[in-house]
Every structure is written in C-alpha cells, then in structure tokens.
Amino acid sequence: MHNITPYSSPTYFIYLLLLLSPIMIGLYNGKRFRVYETFATVIILITAFFGGNMSQGISLICYILFEMVLVLSYLRYRTKENSKNNFWVFFWSVILAIIPLVFVKIDPLLNNATISLFAFMGISYLTFKSVEMIMEIRDGAIKEVKPWEFIRFLLFFPTITSGPIDRFRRFQKDVLKVPSREEYVxxxxxxxxxxxxxxxxxxxxxxxxxxxxxxxxxxxxxxxxxxxxxxxxxxxxxxxxxxxxxxxxxxxxxxxxxxxxxxxxxxxxxxxxxxxxxxxxxxxxxxxxxxxxxxxxxxxxxxxxxxxxxxxxxxxxxxxxxxxxxxxxxxxxxxxxxxxxxxxxxxxxxxxxxxxxxxxxxxxxxxxxxxxxxxxxxxxxxxxxxxxxxxxxxxxxxxxxxxxxx
Amino acid sequence: MDVKAEIIAILKDVTGLDDVGSDPAENLFADGVLDSMATVEVLVAMQDKFGIQVPVSEFDRNQWNTVNKMVDRVGELEEA
Known part of the structure; x- marks a missing residue:
C-alpha cells in the first residue's frame, strides 16, 4: 500500500464518485448526511495520508490539533469581554501558526533534517486557512468557531492537497445549508x-x-x-x-x-x-x-x-x-x-x-x-x-x- | 458636501482621474480605476473623513465596487 494522491488518475474518480454518491443523492433530496460525510472524509484521508508508513497521517493529525488549539485560544482571547486586541498576541499567534510550515520549508536545506515535525502533503494550504482565520478573528469578522467546524473547514477533502484556498465564512455559508433542488441540479x-x-x-x-x-x-x-x-x-x-x-x-x-x-x-x-x-x-x-x-x-x-x-x-x-x-x-x-x-x-x-x-x-x-x-x-x-x-x-x-x- | 460628493472627491484625489464618478454605477475594480493600493488609500481617507472603521476582513470587493455602493456602505457604517 502507498498513499494515493487525490485526482492523480482517471480511475480515482470512479471510486470517488461511488463513495460520494450517497451524499449526492441526499443533497438532491434536500438532505445533508453529516455522519456519512464524515465517514467519506475519513476514508479519503486514510487513502491519501495513511497508505504508506503513516508518518504523513500522524503529522496531519498533530498539525490539525496544534492549529485548532491555537486558533480557538486566539478566538477566546478576542471574544472575551473588553478584549485588548493586543498586537503582539496577534503577531505571535500568526508566527505560531506558520511555524510548522516554516520548518517543513527549511528542512531540505539541512542534512539529516528532523526538524519538520509535521510534514504532509498540503500543509501550505491548511496553513493559509488557519492564518486567514486568525486575521479575521482579529478584525472581529469571525466571532464564533466550534472545534468541529474548524476541523471540517481545514479537512474539506476536495481541496486538501493543493487548494483552491477557500475562506472560512464563505465555506460556512455553503455547508450550513442544503441547496434547493434547482440550485443543486x-x-x-x-x-x-x-x-x-x-x-x-x-x-x-x-x-x-x-x-x-x-x-x-x-x-x-x-x-x-x-x-x-x-x-x-x-x-x-x-x-x-x-x-x-x-x-x-x-x-x-x-x-x-x-x-x-x-x-x-x-x-x-x-x-x-x-x-x-x-x-x-x-x-x-x-x-x-x-x-x-x-x-x-x-x-x-x-x-x-x-x-x-x-x-x-x-x-x-x-x-x-x-x-x-x-x-x-x-x-x-x-x-x-x-x-x-x-x-x-x-x-x-x-x-x-x-x-x-x-x-x-x-x-x-x-x-x-x-x-x-x-x-x-x-x-x-x-x-x-x-x-x-x-x-x-x-x-x-x-x-x-x-x-x-x- | 453630501456623502456622494465627498466620496467622489476622495476617489479623484487618490486616482488623479478627473472623470471618476461621472458614472456612479461604474465598476471601479473591473475598469482598473482602483487597485489594492488605491483601495487602501480610499479606505484610510474614508476613515478620516467619516470616522468609520472598515477592517480589511470586512472589505468585500463586490460590496464596494461602485460609487453608489460605497455611498450605501458608508451610510450603513455611520449608522452603526
């Protein structure tokens, strides 16, 4: 077994569409099967990140937990009463958010590098999303994020490895509602x-x-x-x-x-x-x-x-x-x-x-x-x-x- | 001066174009009148003029792309 890069071959689409068909039938009938969506996400993430020696998958999990704690802590800081909105708290939050990516990028420069704690395919794109959230939380544009919503946004599998880079508030608008039959068609x-x-x-x-x-x-x-x-x-x-x-x-x-x-x-x-x-x-x-x-x-x-x-x-x-x-x-x-x-x-x-x-x-x-x-x-x-x-x-x-x- | 005239004055000042605002429904981004730099200048000028705060996160280009829409947005922000 090895990791399967999403969309890397035409046959991938046959399996993917089979896996997604219950979701599509649900949406066509005005329903979002949230549990099944989660199940499909897990399957795709396993094939993409846990196929080989699992190091990518473990990195992904650690990375997500790290960013989640960071973003939610910053949100808590910004939404408590009389939040000072200190520049340095914001600054260090952004630095912490990009540190895993910085390590991954510096890694090839070093011999026998081991500093990249979290190396996995698509780390850049997840970092863009985390930083976007921190910046919009600072501006007060994002006022509420549940842990589950954070994970769903970052791990949205169609775009996980190479984007396009969506924005949290835009994404929420789509996933929180079910499109009408007309819209979905x-x-x-x-x-x-x-x-x-x-x-x-x-x-x-x-x-x-x-x-x-x-x-x-x-x-x-x-x-x-x-x-x-x-x-x-x-x-x-x-x-x-x-x-x-x-x-x-x-x-x-x-x-x-x-x-x-x-x-x-x-x-x-x-x-x-x-x-x-x-x-x-x-x-x-x-x-x-x-x-x-x-x-x-x-x-x-x-x-x-x-x-x-x-x-x-x-x-x-x-x-x-x-x-x-x-x-x-x-x-x-x-x-x-x-x-x-x-x-x-x-x-x-x-x-x-x-x-x-x-x-x-x-x-x-x-x-x-x-x-x-x-x-x-x-x-x-x-x-x-x-x-x-x-x-x-x-x-x-x-x-x-x-x-x-x- | 009313808000619209003030906004047109700011746009003229920032872009250096005399005919800005002759069509208040013109899409300022699509027609290249405003770029990112000019946008920030306009926002800063509006902050000084109207005392409103427009964080970059709240700046959705589709909501600010014509003189008419700018007038509406400034009106909303002044009320808030």
Missing amino acids: ALLKTGTNRLMLGLLYKFIIGYIFGTLLLPKVSVLALSYQHQAPLGLSWWVLAYMYVYSMYLFFDFAGYSLFAVAISNFLGVKTPMNFNKPFKSHNIKDFWNRWHMTLSFWFRDFIYMRLMFFMMKKKLVKNRVTMANLGYLTLFLIMGFWHGETWFYIVYGLFHAGAMITNDAWLRFKKRHKKSIPSNKFTECFAIFLTFNVVCFSFLIFSGFLNTLWFS
Missing part, C-alpha cells in the same frame, strides 16, 4: 462540466505537454547546451513554452477537479484560474492566475501591510510604498515555493514586473492623448504579457539550475 451541471474540462486539461493536454513533450525538449536543450552562450539554445525557448503550457493545464485541470467535487458536495469553492494567458498586463495576470492564492496574498499581506504603513506614516511616497509592498509580497511567495535561488528570483522577477507595470500605467495616465490604444496595441500587450509570464515560469521550473549548475 445547477451545481451538478457546472460541476460535471468542470470535471470534464479538468479531465481534458490534466490527463490529455497536460499529459501531452508534461509527459510526452517536456522530457524530449529537456534532453534536446541539454544536448545543445555547449553550442550556445550560457547554454541558452533555441531549445531552452521551446522548453519555456512547453513547461508553461504543462504548468497551466496540469494545475488548472487539478483545480477544476477540486472545484467540481466541491460542487457535487454542495460547496461553491472559488475558481483558481480565469483565462490567465489572455491577460493584458502582469497585474491583470495575477487576477487570473492561481487566483485564490494571489487574492490571499493581496488581502492578508499586501493590503494589511499598506494599511499599516499608511497609518503609521512609515513611508511618505505612495509609489515607494506600493513597490515595497510588491517586493514583500513576492519575496514571501518565492520563499513559500521553496528555499532555492530560482524560486526567490521568480519572486523578485514578478515584483520587478509589477513595479514596471505600475510605472507604465502612471506614464500612460499622464500621456493619455499621445499613446495609441487599438486592436493592435491590445494584441501586443497580450503577447508581451504572455512571454514575460512564460519567462518567469522558465525561472520557476528550475531548468536553468539544471542547465547551469548540475
């Missing part, structure tokens, strides 16, 4: 469409780019390495596009599965992608690519940091302030992806792209009359954004690391 329809599109994306298009083409292009790029300056032959360019297509179709396909299965359970998990390669600029791109992650960073890091800097008047100039915000956000995102030079450079590259983009938008605003805007400039903007994004994915892929350092 509509959800089943959109869910089915998303599932089919996901199968096409991940198992056909993603497979063609990732499994058939990518290894070939990779071998070619490595074999022409010595005939081009810095090893950058035309095959590296081919690698860049093939990898970018693979990344999109694989991840968007996976996200469609997660949203589709959520829909079957009567939960409207937010979408993760909205035609990202149609973006007009890099800002537009981040509103369309891995949206639940970028909105999380926007709402819980960028906007809060801006608020803080503006209130404390730390930085006078608004442009400097916005740029500092971008640098912070994308550096954190880089470190979150992993502690390697190419993830950090990927973060810095996107921060640079955002800063440049903002400067261009300011320039455009000032010279509105003299800058043409037509079908051609629009196509050019899309083309340019697409290539900037693909180049960033080449950095992200780590292929340059293979090419230059190994």
